[in-house]
Each structure stands twice: as C-alpha cells, then as structure tokens.
Amino acid sequence: MSDAPTHDADEFEPVDVFETTEMDLRPGADDCYKCSTCDTSCPVAEVDDEFPGPKFQGPEQWRLKRKEDHEIDDSITSCSNCMRCDDACPSSVPLSQMHNTARGEYVENQRFGREALSALVDGSPREALEIVREGQDGLVERLRNRILANYHTSAWLASYAPSVANFVMNFGPARWAMAKTMGVTSEREFPAFADHTFREWWTARGGAQVSNPDKRIAYFHGCYSNFNTPEVGKAMVRVYEEFGYEILVPPQKCSGTPMFANGMLGDARRHAETNVKNLAAAIENGAEIVASCTSCSMALGQEYPELFDLDGIEDVAAHTYEGVEYLRLHEDLEDALDEASVEGSELAYHAPCHARNQGLDTQAVELFSDLDGVAIEDVGDSCSGISGTYGWKEEKYDYSMEIGEEMFEHMEHADGETGMTECPTCAMQMEHGTGYEIRHPLELLEEALVTGS
Ligand code: SF4
Numbered sequence: 148m149s150d151a152p153t154h155d156a157d158e159f160e161p162v163d164v165f166e167t168t169e170m171d172l173r174p175g176a177d178d179c180y181k182c183s184t185c186d187t188s189c190p191v192a193e194v195d196d197e198f199p200g201p202k203f204q205g206p207e208q209w210r211l212k213r214k215e216d217h218e219i220d221d222s223i224t225s226c227s228n229c230m231r232c233d234d235a236c237p238s239s240v241p242l243s244q245m246h247n248t249a250r251g252e253y254v255e256n257q258r259f260g261r262e263a264l265s266a267l268v269d270g271s272p273r274e275a276l277e278i279v280r281e282g283q284d285g286l287v288e289r290l291r292n293r294i295l296a297n298y299h300t301s302a303w304l305a306s307y308a309p310s311v312a313n314f315v316m317n318f319g320p321a322r323w324a325m326a327k328t329m330g331v332t333s334e335r336e337f338p339a340f341a342d343h344t345f346r347e348w349w350t351a352r353g354g355a356q357v358s359n360p361d362k363r364i365a366y367f368h369g370c371y372s373n374f375n376t377p378e379v380g381k382a383m384v385r386v387y388e389e390f391g392y393e394i395l396v397p398p399q400k401c402s403g404t405p406m407f408a409n410g411m412l413g414d415a416r417r418h419a420e421t422n423v424k425n426l427a428a429a430i431e432n433g434a435e436i437v438a439s440c441t442s443c444s445m446a447l448g449q450e451y452p453e454l455f456d457l458d459g460i461e462d463v464a465a466h467t468y469e470g471v472e473y474l475r476l477h478e479d480l481e482d483a484l485d486e487a488s489v490e491g492s493e494l495a496y497h498a499p500c501h502a503r504n505q506g507l508d509t510q511a512v513e514l515f516s517d518l519d520g521v522a523i524e525d526v527g528d529s530c531s532g533i534s535g536t537y538g539w540k541e542e543k544y545d546y547s548m549e550i551g552e553e554m555f556e557h558m559e560h561a562d563g564e565t566g567m568t569e570c571p572t573c574a575m576q577m578e579h580g581t582g583y584e585i586r587h588p589l590e591l592l593e594e595a596l597v598t599g600s
C-alpha cells in the first residue's frame with residue numbers, strides 16, 4: 148500500500164498566487180503558444196537586432212512577472228507601438244495592451260524622485276543619493292520623450308505665433324542643438340504649423356451650418372488637423388455637411404497616441420478623462436464620434452478601454468469611427484462618387500498600420516478606383532517606419548528609414564508624384580522619403596463631392 152498522503156477535496160483551499168484585477172493580462176499571456184508569428188511581423192525586430200520582438204515584450208515578460216523581482220526590460224522603449232503584432236497573432240493575445248502597460252510600468256519605475264525622498268525621510272541619505280545618481284541616467288532621454296509625447300502642448304504654444312515657431316523649429320543651429328542635447332533628429336523637417344487652427348476656423352464660420360438631430364456627429368480632430376493641417380478638418384466638415392450631417396466639435400485634448408508609445412500613461416489618462424467626458428456627452432446628445440486620423444480612432448476605440456477604467460469609456464469606444472469608414476457605412480458613397488469627377492490625379496496610397504488594425508486598409512483604394520480622373524495604387528502592406536514619435540528620435544532615425552524603404556520604393560514605382568494616407572505621421576514619412584505631396588482621402592472626397600473639378 149502506498150504511503151503517499153491523501154487529500155480531502157473538501158479541505159482544499161486554492162491559493163491566489165497572483166493578484167487578479169480587471170486589467171489582468173495573464174490570461175492573455177497564457178493564450179500564447181509561442182508560434183512567433185508576431186515576431187516575424189514586427190518591423191522593428193526586422194531592422195534592430197537588439198530588439199527581442201513582441202513575443203518577449205508581451206507574453207514572456209508577463210510570465211516573468213510572476214516572479215516578484217522581475218523588472219520590465221528596457222527594450223520595451225524600442226517598440227514603436229505600430230500594433231502590427233496585434234493583427235498578426237492567431238491566438239488574439241493582447242500584445243499591444245501588454246506593451247503599453249509594460250512601458251507605462253517601466254517609465255513609472257524611472258521616477259526616482261519619490262523613492263529618493265522616501266529614502267531621505269527614512270533617514271538614509273546615502274541610499275537617497277544612490278537612487279538619484281542611478282536615476283539620472285537617461286534623464287535627458289526621458290525629457291525628450293516627454294516633449295515629443297506632449298505634442299499637443301508644444302503645438303498649442305506654437306499656435307500663438309506659428310510663423311515664428313516655424314522659423315525657430317527649422318532653424319539650422321537650433322536643430323543641431325536639439326539633436327546634440329536632446330536626441331531629436333535633425334534629419335527631418337518639422338511640419339509647419341498652420342497660420343490658423345481648425346478650431347479658430349470653426350469658430351469664425353459660426354460653427355455648424357447644418358442642424359439635424361437625426362444625423363449628428365462629433366468630430367474628433369486630434370492635434371494634427373487642428374494645428375498643422377486644418378484643411379483636413381475643413382474637408383471633413385464640408386463633406387459631412389454635404390451629406391446633411393450636423394457637426395459638433397466638442398472640447399478635446401490629444402488622443403494620447405504619442406503618450407502610449409512613450410509609456411506616459413499618467414499624461415494619457417488625464418487627456419482621456421477630458422475626451423471621454425466630452426465625447427460621452429456628445430453621444431448622449433445623439434452624436435456618433437468620427438475622427439479623421441486613424442491613430443486617434445484607434446486610441447478612442449481600442450486603447451482607451453484596454454488601459455483605463457473611466458465612466459463612459461466603453462460607450463465612447465463603441466461609438467467611434469474613422470471619417471471615411473462612417474460615411475461608407477451610412478451613406479451611398481460609391482453612388483455619389485459615380486456622378487463625380489476630379490482633376491487628373493495619380494495617387495500612391497499607403498495604409499497606416501493603425502488603419503490595418505481597424506480593417507480599413509483597403510477602403511481608400513476601393514472607394515477611389517472608379518472615380519473619374521483618379522488612378523490610385525496601393526503601395527503594399529509595409530510599415531511607413533515613422534510610427535509617430537519613433538522616427539523623430541535620433542537613435543531610431545536610421546531604423547525608421549530602413550523600415551520605410553519598401554514603401555518609398557513602391558511609391559516611386561507607382562505612377563504620379565502624389566501620395567495618400569489617413570495618418571499624419573505616415574504622411575510626414577512619405578513626404579520625407581520621396582518628396583511627394585501627400586493628401587488625405589477626405590480632401591479628395593471634398594474635391595469630388597463639394598468643390599468639384
Ligand atoms: S503570434 Fe500570438 S501566439 Fe504566436 S508567439 Fe506571438 S503572441 Fe504568442
């Protein structure tokens with residue numbers, strides 16, 4: 148007979164080894180079966196030998212976190228948050244949610260000031276000094292990332308004197324100094340700030356020109372359409388008004404996209420609180436949320452509920468659409484374009500990675516292929532390489548251009564010298580790599596349906 152101890156199932160008490168929370172990502176980590184498909188889809192891993200790839204950044208780190216002493220690996224800061232791995236995973240592992248959360252934790256752990264203070268309070272000045280000494284490493288890099296991530300603030304300041312800002316931001320010695328002291332690449336030209344913001348234009352025209360409680364949208368213009376390309380916002384307004392929509396433009400802040408990519412979840416949350424409060428009120432008022440930037444619609448529709456627990460956040464996510472997507476769903480856009488024509492236009496279209504994640508990567512080509520006067524070509528499914536702030540970092544610039552090479556080549560092989568995309572930073576990269584003028588699909592819709600050829 149065996150001497151092995153016997154267990155009474157009724158007496159068995161399960162032990163909670165890991166604390167479970169609403170945002171617990173371990174079940175997602177457990178769904179990973181290590182096929183490595185995500186790694187082969189990662190544009191950064193392809194060019195940067197030191198980047199271990201999404202499988203490590205996601206499920207493997209979350210498994211390692213079961214050991215209490217595991218610290219987030221600093222390679223998490225090299226993930227550009229393109230989110231292509233999300234799309235690639237056959238097991239629906241929430242990779243980008245894991246990356247965003249890990250990056251947030253990594254950056255939070257770098258806030259050495261509080262720890263130093265508590266060491267001081269505990270009567271350990273030597274330990275406090277040591278914490279400060281260690282924490283200073285990478286301080287400039289963190290400051291640079293904070294400035295890049297808070298584009299909303301610098302653009303808001305620049306909007307008071309856009310011509311001065313445009314001169315200073317591209318003044319050679321200033322750019323050289325920014326590259327040397329802060330690590331912002333001097334290889335790129337800063338995008339020009341417009342001489343008026345979208346919101347100034349909106350106020351000057353007296354707001355909505357159409358009143359229609361049955362067809363109402365709230366426009367989320369984001370930072371770039373407001374401060375740099377108000378013509379995209381104006382196109383959005385004119386096209387939607389042409390279809391009889393009443394447009395609301397609620398007060399809003401940055402969607403948070405550059406903050407997620409730089410691990411600044413505290414900043415992103417503060418912005419999300421304002422956005423969710425105002426957009427939820429617009430939904431109450433009968434509106435659907437429409438964004439002209441695919442990264443903004445991605446943030447509102449996916450990243451917000453993945454990262455924050457705020458009243459109304461699920462509602463905002465469920466009611467958010469991209470500008471062309473919403474019209475295709477609710478209007479007979481193809482029919483309207485059948486009757487229209489534009490000046491001869493040969494377009495090289497690039498689908499942003501975040502459009503791909505929302506299933507919107509083919510819509511521009513499908514929509515404009517039969518438009519009289521347009522020849523449009525998809526330049527392939529590669530990443531543009533800039534990924535928001537990633538390509539602005541001195542140490543990432545070469546990788547960014549290497550990733551973008553495939554897109555540049557396809558653009559150059561396509562007919563014409565005009566590009567098209569929905570993402571403002573992809574547009575920067577397309578222009579930077581080819582010198583082409585870049586248009587937004589809403590601008591072409593405006594030309595076809597509102598101003599005419
Ligand atoms: S693709 Fe998904 S299942 Fe495969 S290794 Fe990556 S995370 Fe795991």
Ligand code: SF4
Pocket residue numbers: 188189190191192200201204225226227228229230231232233242243246
């Ligand atoms: S988000 Fe993009 S860069 Fe980051 S791990 Fe996934 S595929 Fe790679």
